[in-house]
């Protein structure tokens with residue numbers, strides 16, 4: 001990792017921050033890119049205080065102009081990008097149904113907050129698709145230009161469990177992450193002759209802000225969904241952000257130099273377990 005320039009989108013978030021701190025400890029120079037400037041700068045500050053090298057950069061992964069501006073700033077402060085981690089992503093309540101299965105009585109439910117499949121609005125679905133898919137495609141278009149023809153470059157995308165088998169209630173997020181796994185394979189083939197490897201992590205269940213309201217109630221107790229997840233995770237717990245570090249270092253380092261186009265589950269066995 002020594003002196004490799006890593007651009008990490010969504011680096012101000014829970015999982016991004018943990019990956020950033022770990023890569024900085026291995027000698028990489030980090031550009032923490034996030035829509036929330038303060039969050040990006042806070043992570044960069046923490047890395048610098050620990051003796052690493054990092055800058056916080058404010059950019060929107062859905063706007064190419066914003067990413068091009070970020071690239072100019074990163075190139076002049078740290079150098080050209082060697083490794084891109086597409087960490088920005090997530091779900092939104094607008095792409096989420098209230099029920100697991102449609103029941104006849106759901107159609108009579110007059111509660112405005114109760115959303116069946118028929119109530120999902122296309123703007124909400126589009127928001128989730130764009131954030132995850134376009135928010136991976138645009139940074140790749142911008143930062144892979146630094147990597148073409150250079151040695152030791154790679155891209156790491158973030159897929160999810162729901163890409164293998166969709167999770168109930170979240171059709172938009174499941175479809176968008178399936179698109180990320182598919183795009184990872186497509187890009188791996190497309191970039192194979194110019195020296196850029198492309199792989200993805202598929203994290204299992206990590207208790208973070210984006211899923212806290214689905215997995216815990218207002219008092220912090222597990223919801224039925226939270227309990228079901230743990231029951232279906234053979235290792236019997238949620239993931240900790242630190243669980244992503246080993247695979248991230250492997251896929252971004254020399255040890256995986258003949259590995260491209262894979263999606264690695266980091267899930268305590270969730271994707272291997274049929275539930276029976």
Ligand code: NAD
Pocket residue numbers: 009010011012013014015016033034035036039059060061062086087088089090091131135158159160161202203204205206207208209210211
């Ligand atoms: P998080 O919400 O803590 O972090 C996401 C970060 O992305 C935030 O800092 C946010 O400000 C930033 N962001 C949002 N929109 C942006 C935009 N338009 N431009 C730039 N930055 C933007 O989420 P997290 O749990 O750390 O998730 C990181 C990634 O891992 C996401 O792709 C998520 O879908 C994926 N993931 C998470 C889990 C989980 O259990 N938490 C599981 C599987 C996959």
